[in-house]
Amino acid sequence: MGVVYRAYDPQIGRQVAIKTISLSGQEFADEGEYRARFLREVRAAGRLSHPGIVTIYDAGEDPDTNEPYLVMEFVTGEPLNRLLARERKLPLSLSLQYAQEIAEALDYAHSQGVVHRDIKPANILITEDGHPKIADFGVAWMHQEITQVGEVVGSPAYMAPEQMSGKQGDARSDLFSLGVVLYSMITGFRPFQGNSAKTVVFKVMNIDPVPVTSFQSNVSPELDAIVSRAIAKDPDERYASGGALARAIHEFRSSELAPSETATFITPSLQRDLLHATKQNRLRASRIQVYSLWSAIGVIAAASILFAWRMTRVRNVPLPAQVLAELRSHPIHPREIAPAQTAGKKVIAHKSRARRKDVLPVTSTAPGATVEFAKVQVEIQHHFNGAKASIWLDDKLVFDENLRGVDQRHPLLRALEVNQVTKFQFAPGKHALQIRIVSPANNYDQIETIDAELTAGSEHVLSVNCDKRKMQVALQ
Numbered sequence: 001m002g003v004v005y006r007a008y009d010p011q012i013g014r015q016v017a018i019k020t021i022s023l024s025g026q027e028f029a030d031e032g033e034y035r036a037r038f039l040r041e042v043r044a045a046g047r048l049s050h051p052g053i054v055t056i057y058d059a060g061e062d063p064d065t066n067e068p069y070l071v072m073e074f075v076t077g078e079p080l081n082r083l084l085a086r087e088r089k090l091p092l093s094l095s096l097q098y099a100q101e102i103a104e105a106l107d108y109a110h111s112q113g114v115v116h117r118d119i120k121p122a123n124i125l126i127t128e129d130g131h132p133k134i135a136d137f138g139v140a141w142m143h144q145e146i147t148q149v150g151e152v153v154g155s156p157a158y159m160a161p162e163q164m165s166g167k168q169g170d171a172r173s174d175l176f177s178l179g180v181v182l183y184s185m186i187t188g189f190r191p192f193q194g195n196s197a198k199t200v201v202f203k204v205m206n207i208d209p210v211p212v213t214s215f216q217s218n219v220s221p222e223l224d225a226i227v228s229r230a231i232a233k234d235p236d237e238r239y240a241s242g243g244a245l246a247r248a249i250h251e252f253r254s255s256e257l258a259p260s261e262t263a264t265f266i267t268p269s270l271q272r273d274l275l276h277a278t279k280q281n282r283l284r285a286s287r288i289q290v291y292s293l294w295s296a297i298g299v300i301a302a303a304s305i306l307f308a309w310r311m312t313r314v315r316n317v318p319l320p321a322q323v324l325a326e327l328r329s330h331p332i333h334p335r336e337i338a339p340a341q342t343a344g345k346k347v348i349a350h351k352s353r354a355r356r357k358d359v360l361p362v363t364s365t366a367p368g369a370t371v372e373f374a375k376v377q378v379e380i381q382h383h384f385n386g387a388k389a390s391i392w393l394d395d396k397l398v399f400d401e402n403l404r405g406v407d408q409r410h411p412l413l414r415a416l417e418v419n420q421v422t423k424f425q426f427a428p429g430k431h432a433l434q435i436r437i438v439s440p441a442n443n444y445d446q447i448e449t450i451d452a453e454l455t456a457g458s459e460h461v462l463s464v465n466c467d468k469r470k471m472q473v474a475l476q
Helices: 029-047 078-087 092-112 140-145 170-185 198-207 222-230 242-255 259-263 268-315 321-330
Strands: 001-011 014-021 056-061 069-074 077-079 124-127 132-134 374-382 387-393 394-401 418-426 431-439 445-454 459-466 472-473
Touching: 029 056, 029 069, 077 078, 078 124, 078 170, 092 124, 092 132, 092 170, 092 242, 170 222, 170 242, 222 242, 374 445, 394 418, 431 459, 431 472, 445 459, 445 472
Parallel strands: 374 459
Antiparallel strands: 001 014, 014 069, 056 069, 077 124, 124 132, 374 418, 387 394, 387 431, 431 445, 459 472
16 A cells, blocks of 8 residues: 655654555546545544554655655554564453553544544554554555455454445444454454455354453453453444443453552562561471371371281181181182173164174183283264264174264364264174264264274274265274
């Protein structure tokens, strides 16, 4: 749209910024009216005098090229978009400070009848002393006027829905854009993202973004209420003024003030008393810990001596004659406890299969013998919303449960496949594993069988990938 130059004003002796606005190659219905509006808008913006707004000193047209230009305050610092590109997101306290100061500057401008219409990080300058300044007051509308009718231009990710509908933006449109900037500073993401301008426009008009507290879980939900109201799609549901938004942010900052920040208000004498009391408390606590430790050691030692004496006394007492006779007539044999089966009910899969003859039958364990099982970890990757998985071991159903759906995951991760893990212990030997995955609408119903030779003590991973064309099963 134009070029910004750093210049020097010799009459006043100060550095200034000169912005030229290129009109070459543009077509206007009425170029004269367009240039007249430029001067009207710039004059209105030139009356603004606020520490949060870049001051406009002069405006005119280049006598050689007839291109409009602005003479503005030169600000030492960097644009907010460059800061976000480097840091991705800002600390919460800094984000709230910037948003509050910008809201106050907008409230002042709106009270003077001036609307910006293109609030975005590129038009916010951060000074060297850490305060934001809004740039391009009076000329932001030009970037939207110099376009074809019906074409989405400017910065759709920060534009209010009514601006995209072709309506004239007002003060509440600026507050919507500021809400988007605040969301971006806190989370590192724009609330409305897409691969094309049309996708972004659709989301701005129809989709509610993920709440801010999804990224800042340790923050009060009141922050969600502030941001959500600022970026409400209906202008009547937003804050009525920049002052109202600034007050809401100020109250939240005051209520969320960290203890480390409030400690700066404690007087030095109170700090010394607090430090002395803390040292005394620590000394007293350390003494109590030492006494408690020695007391605990003494109790444990006494209990150990008493237990050993009682055990010696018990071992020296002979069993009664009737008990010995009972044990001789009914001896007690050791018995190994078999592991619990996951499911004992036999279910026939939709694809019948003859039982293999080489499968080792389940037999009872000899007394005193120890059985070491093979461990199999089943990992099921799927993209369904509530599918069902069934697993058979030698025609015996061992797993029959619903898989976790994508709607149970975080909204930012729903595009990824769900990886569900289940662990089993199988007896060693040759087995046939059969896996079936069925989606809720039955539009995906696949079954695969794999032969497995499991050795005692071995560990395996059975990977099940629910590919859209064919389910992939592998045992490693």
